Amino acid sequence: MHGTPTADTVLVACAQLSLAVGDVAGNRAAADRAIEAAAAAGVKVLVLPELANTGYVFRDAAHAAELAEPVDGPTVTAWVEAAARHDLILVAGFCERDENGVVRNSAVLIDPAGVRALYRKAHLFGAVEKAVFVPGDERPPVVDTAVGRIGVMVCYDVEFPEWVRDVALRGADLLCAPVNWPLFPRPEGERAAEVVRVQADAAVNRMFVAACDRAGTENGVEWTGGSVITDPDGFPLAGPADETGESLLVAACALGQARDKRIGEHNDVFQDRRPELYDF
Amino acid sequence: MHGTPTADTVLVACAQLSLAVGDVAGNRAAADRAIEAAAAAGVKVLVLPELANTGYVFRDAAHAAELAEPVDGPTVTAWVEAAARHDLILVAGFCERDENGVVRNSAVLIDPAGVRALYRKAHLFGAVEKAVFVPGDERPPVVDTAVGRIGVMVCYDVEFPEWVRDVALRGADLLCAPVNWPLFPRPEGERAAEVVRVQADAAVNRMFVAACDRAGTENGVEWTGGSVITDPDGFPLAGPADETGESLLVAACALGQARDKRIGEHNDVFQDRRPELYDF
Numbered sequence: 001m002h003g004t005p006t007a008d009t010v011l012v013a014c015a016q017l018s019l020a021v022g023d024v025a026g027n028r029a030a031a032d033r034a035i036e037a038a039a040a041a042g043v044k045v046l047v048l049p050e051l052a053n054t055g056y057v058f059r060d061a062a063h064a065a066e067l068a069e070p071v072d073g074p075t076v077t078a079w080v081e082a083a084a085r086h087d088l089i090l091v092a093g094f095c096e097r098d099e100n101g102v103v104r105n106s107a108v109l110i111d112p113a114g115v116r117a118l119y120r121k122a123h124l125f126g127a128v129e130k131a132v133f134v135p136g137d138e139r140p141p142v143v144d145t146a147v148g149r150i151g152v153m154v155c156y157d158v159e160f161p162e163w164v165r166d167v168a169l170r171g172a173d174l175l176c177a178p179v180n181w182p183l184f185p186r187p188e189g190e191r192a193a194e195v196v197r198v199q200a201d202a203a204v205n206r207m208f209v210a211a212c213d214r215a216g217t218e219n220g221v222e223w224t225g226g227s228v229i230t231d232p233d234g235f236p237l238a239g240p241a242d243e244t245g246e247s248l249l250v251a252a253c254a255l256g257q258a259r260d261k262r263i264g265e266h267n268d269v270f271q272d273r274r275p276e277l278y279d280f
Numbered sequence: 281m282h283g284t285p286t287a288d289t290v291l292v293a294c295a296q297l298s299l300a301v302g303d304v305a306g307n308r309a310a311a312d313r314a315i316e317a318a319a320a321a322g323v324k325v326l327v328l329p330e331l332a333n334t335g336y337v338f339r340d341a342a343h344a345a346e347l348a349e350p351v352d353g354p355t356v357t358a359w360v361e362a363a364a365r366h367d368l369i370l371v372a373g374f375c376e377r378d379e380n381g382v383v384r385n386s387a388v389l390i391d392p393a394g395v396r397a398l399y400r401k402a403h404l405f406g407a408v409e410k411a412v413f414v415p416g417d418e419r420p421p422v423v424d425t426a427v428g429r430i431g432v433m434v435c436y437d438v439e440f441p442e443w444v445r446d447v448a449l450r451g452a453d454l455l456c457a458p459v460n461w462p463l464f465p466r467p468e469g470e471r472a473a474e475v476v477r478v479q480a481d482a483a484v485n486r487m488f489v490a491a492c493d494r495a496g497t498e499n500g501v502e503w504t505g506g507s508v509i510t511d512p513d514g515f516p517l518a519g520p521a522d523e524t525g526e527s528l529l530v531a532a533c534a535l536g537q538a539r540d541k542r543i544g545e546h547n548d549v550f551q552d553r554r555p556e557l558y559d560f
Contacts, residue, residue, distance in 0.1 A: 127544075139559070190515055203439075277417065
C-alpha cells in the first residue's frame with residue numbers, strides 16, 4: 001500500500017485476478033475472496049477486472065451468450081450483497097445479457113445501496129470482442145458516491161482521450177476501469193504502453209485512475225498484469241502490478257485533490273482548454 | 281542514435297540546447313552549431329526548442345517585446361538559409377512580433393523552399409507566458425513535406441489531447457513540438473510526466489512525436505531536459521535525454537508506419553473512434 005490513510009484519503013484498490021473462461025462459479029469465488037481481503041484491509045473502492053464473471057477468451061459468440069448473465073443475475077447479485085456487507089464500492093466488469101438478449105461487455109458500479117450504474121463498453125477490442133459483443137451507445141457514467149465522484153469505463157475505452165475527457169469534464173474524481181490487457185512485446189525496461197496511456201489520462205485531466213488488469217494466462221492469451229492506480233499527476237500510487245501473479249494493489253487516495261485542476265498559480269487544465277478551436 | 285537508416289526511414293533529431301534569455305545572437309549561434317551537427321549526421325528533420333531565439337525567462341512583457349522578431353527577421357532568415365544549404369526540415373520555436381506588433385510564442389516549419397508554416401501557441405503556460413504572449417487562434421498546421429506529413433505545436437499544447445488528435449486526424453505522420461519544460465519534482469525512478477504524456481500522444485494516435493526540450497537553467501528556472509522521439513507505439517526511439525546537458529537526439533523513423541492506424545487485424549485507432557458519442 002502506498003501512503004497512510006488519513007481523514008482526507010480513501011483506500012482504493014485493484015484486485016488483479018487470475019480467472020478461467022467459462023468457470024463462472026470459480027471466478028465468482030475468486031472475486032469473493034478478493035472482496036473479503038480488500039474489506040479486511042479497509043478498502044472503500046475496489047475495482048475488479050473486465051469480464052470478471054466469465055473470463056475473456058471465449059470460443060465464439062455462442063459460448064459467450066451461454067455464459068452471459070443479466071445485471072440481476074447471480075454474479076452481480078453476489079457483488080451487491082458483498083458491497084452492502086462490507087460497506088464498500090465495487091466497480092467490476094461482467095459479461096452481460098441485456099434486456100433484449102444482446103451480449104455486452106459491461107461494468108457495474110455498486111455501492112452499499114445497490115447497483116448505481118451500468119455501463120456497456122463502447123470501444124471493442126480484438127477479434128473476440130468484435131465477434132461476441134455489441135458495443136454500447138451510451139456515454140460512460142459518473143456516479144456521485146459517498147467517497148467522491150467515480151467514472152466508469154472498460155479497457156480499450158481508456159485509449160480514447162475523448163472518452164476519458166468526457167468523464168473528467170463531468171466531474172469524475174476517480175476513473176475506475178476494469179481491463180484485460182493482452183501482453184504485447186515492449187522494449188526492455190519500458191512500462192506497458194497501456195499503463196503509460198493511463199498515466200497520461202490521469203495527468204491531462206488531473207484525476208485519479210484505477211485500472212484493474214488480469215494476471216496469468218487464459219487459453220493461450222497472456223495478460224499484461226499491469227494494474228495501476230495513479231494520482232492526478234499521472235504517477236503510480238500503486239503498481240504497475242507484478243505481472244507474474246494475482247495481487248491486491250491498495251493506494252490511499254486523497255480524491256478531493258482531483259477537484260483542483262490547477263497546475264501552479266497560473267494554469268488550470270480545464271480552463272486552459274480552447275474548445276472553440278476543437279473543431280473536428 | 282536508435283536504429284539504422286534504411287530506404288524507409290528518415291533521421292529525425294531534437295537539438296536540446298542550453299540558451300540564455302536575451303542573448304539572441306548567442307542563441308542563434310547555438311542553433312547554427314546544432315543545425316551543422318545534425319546535417320553532418322544526415323538528419324532530415326531537426327526540431328529546436330521553444331523560443332529558441334530569445335530564451336524563455338523574460339523579465340516582463342516589455343523585455344519580450346524588445347527581443348521579439350518578425351517571421352522575416354534575422355533568426356528565421358538564418359534558419360531558412362541553413363535549411364536550404366543543408367537540404368533539411370527545421371521546426372523551431374521563436375518569440376515572434378506579428379504583423380500587428382503583437383508578441384507571440386510561435387513556431388515555424390521550414391524546408392529547403394522556405395517557411396512552410398507559421399504556428400502560434402494556443403495554450404499558454406505559466407506566469408511568464410500569460411504576461412508576455414497573446415495566444416494563437418488557429419489550429420496547428422500539418423505540412424506535407426518531402427519526408428512525410430509533419431504537424432507542429434508548442435509545449436503545453438501537447439497536453440491537450442484534443443489538439444494532438446486534431447493534427448493526427450489531419451494526417452500528421454510526425455508531430456514536432458518545440459518545448460521548454462520547467463523541471464517539476466517527481467517520484468524516484470519516474471520519467472518526467474511531460475514525457476509520459478508525449479508517449480501517450482503518440483500511442484493513441486499511432487504517429488511519431490519529437491519533442492525538443494531545453495537543457496540547463498535560465499534565470500533560476502531549471503529545465504527538465506526531457507527531449508524525446510517516440511514511435512507510434514509511444515516507446516522512445518531516442519531519449520528521454522540526459523537532463524544534465526545539451527544533446528542531439530537522433531532516431532531513424534519509418535514515418536510511413538504512421539499511415540497505418542491498425543492494432544492487430546481487428547482494430548484501428550481512428551476507425552474505432554465513436555465521434556457520434558463525443559458530445560461535449
